Amino acid sequence: QVQLVESGGGLVQAGDSLRLSCAASGRTASRYAMGWFRQAPEKEREFVAAITWRGGATYYADSVKGRFTISRDNAKNTVYLQMNSLKPEDTAVYYCAAGPTAQTMAVRPPDFWGQGTQVTVSS
Numbered sequence: 001q002v003q004l005v006e007s008g009g010g011l012v013q014a015g016d017s018l019r020l021s022c023a024a025s026g027r028t029a030s031r032y033a034m035g036w037f038r039q040a041p042e043k044e045r046e047f048v049a050a051i052t053w054r055g056g057a058t059y060y061a062d063s064v065k066g067r068f069t070i071s072r073d074n075a076k077n078t079v080y081l082q083m084n085s086l087k088p089e090d091t092a093v094y095y096c097a098a099g100p101t102a103q104t105m106a107v108r109p110p111d112f113w114g115q116g117t118q119v120t121v122s123s
Helices: none
Strands: 003-007 010-013 017-026 033-039 046-051 058-060 068-073 078-083 090-097 115-123
Touching: 003 010, 003 090, 017 090, 017 115, 033 068, 033 078, 046 068, 046 078, 046 090
Parallel strands: 010 115
Antiparallel strands: 003 017, 017 078, 033 046, 033 090, 046 058, 068 078, 090 115
């Protein structure tokens, strides 16, 4: 079992930056691929980014490529999402997730989910 707790959400203006953190706990937490998803009001949850358990490969949705960066610190069991050049359409609840592979996380539902953290970008 893996528990995930997100933090770092908030209200920012368009063009600002924000860094989300996700603390993972559990005996095998560091061996999971980690990812971020988001869900805007009245929309389905969508994949944002994923990283392999060693951090050697990352994957991004086209909508955030070049603006968002996912990283992880396995010594701290923490994964980060650095979000730059934020846009109003990035407004959503952001969820941390853990699953077996990063490459397929966009299409294969992760095994574990966090509770989410709200990100609001004003224009």
